[in-house]
Amino acid sequence: MGGRALGARGIVACVSIALALSGCAMNPAKFEQKRLRFSDREVCEALADAQKSGDEDFIGSVVGELDRRQLSDARCETLAAEKRKKIALGVLAALTVVAVAAAASSRGGGGGGTYVQPDYGRTYAQPYTTTDYSWQWDQFLNDKGLLVWACRGEQTGQFADSSRCAGKAQIDWKWPGNSIQ
Secondary structure, eight states: OTTOOOOHHHHHHHHHHHHHHHTOOOOHHHHHHHTTTSOHHHHHHHHHHHHHHTOHHHHHHHHHHHHHHTOOHHHHHHHHHHHHHHHHHHHHHHHHHHHHHHHHHHTTTSSEEEEEOTTTOOEEEEESSOOOOOEEEEEEEOTTSOEEEEEEETTTOOEEOGGGGTTSOOOOOSSOSSSOO
């Protein structure tokens, strides 16, 4: 991929492969070897594989294990439904990640950029999107020791374009003191 992040198609492909691998078919040799270590759900799944194979000995072996564990058809269906629900939740989580990644990339990466405040020439990190919905003036000493005014978002404290504070009196009531906080 040349150092680039995994795209939406790549994520969907990985999820598809993982789901395909999670449902490996049972065979008679594997069942006999590990039957006592299998979970109830795995024994129930083995019955479906045995029935698909048509191998009467395999079917009889699985049915014998189901009887030994006292697993009914209803219990097997419940276990299968729980597995399907977990798989569906996993797919939903993966699709959510893909949607969030796609939304972030459509906004230029969703991460911070750089904003240069023109009135005093100092550079600060500024996210492309903020949660600020109100702004106030802040007065402080810049790196050259000059007293300057800057517009800041009240909710995040991030510096913003001066137009956000247009029409507001330059009163430093939100961030008193002459240092950047």
